[in-house]
Amino acid sequence: MLDFLRTNVDRLIGLSSMAGSAALVLVTCVVLVDVIGRYFGAPLRGAQDIGQMSMVIIVFGGMAYCDRIKGHIAVDIFENSFPPRLNRAIDIAVALLGAAIFAAIAWKIIQSAQLSLMLNLSTNIINLPKAWFQWALAGFSILTALTMALRAAEIVLAGLEAGGEQGREVL
DSSP states (O other), rough: HHHHHHHHHHHHHHHHHHHHHHHHHHHHHHHHHHHHHHTOOOOOTHHHHHHHHHHEEEEEEEHHHHTTTTTTTOOOOOOOSSOHHHHHHHHHHHHHHHHHHHHHHHHHHHHHHHHHHHHHBBBBTTTOOOOOOOOHHHHHHHHHHHHHHHHHHHHHHHHHTTOOOOOOOOO
């Protein structure tokens, strides 16, 4: 069951990473066209709106992937001083805390998107509906929360399979 869930979550992580990469390419092209246009006296209309909304997708699109490859910053000053069980417990607690934080972010963004729909909020220059980007942010946050919760479950199960004395994986 856990393997099936991990496989499908990994596929979603791949999609979110591709969305973030596509947004990065888009914003790079928009900035390039805008800079060239400014040189000739005709800047790209809406470049600021597109750039701001794309940043949501760039940052949160890659967040689940960053967690999956253990790319987040970790301070391991006391790691060698602690027993493996305590290190594993800390890893589980951190993963669950991260999942709770991203779930809370998703919850608040969903509420904000509903408000944006009700008030018909959009960007200033080219009137991009803000709710679209808020829904994307909520989806990426839910995926990141799921990834972190799955990581906590994998750590727990790995500890049970190893008889409770498994050390931390070092990258």
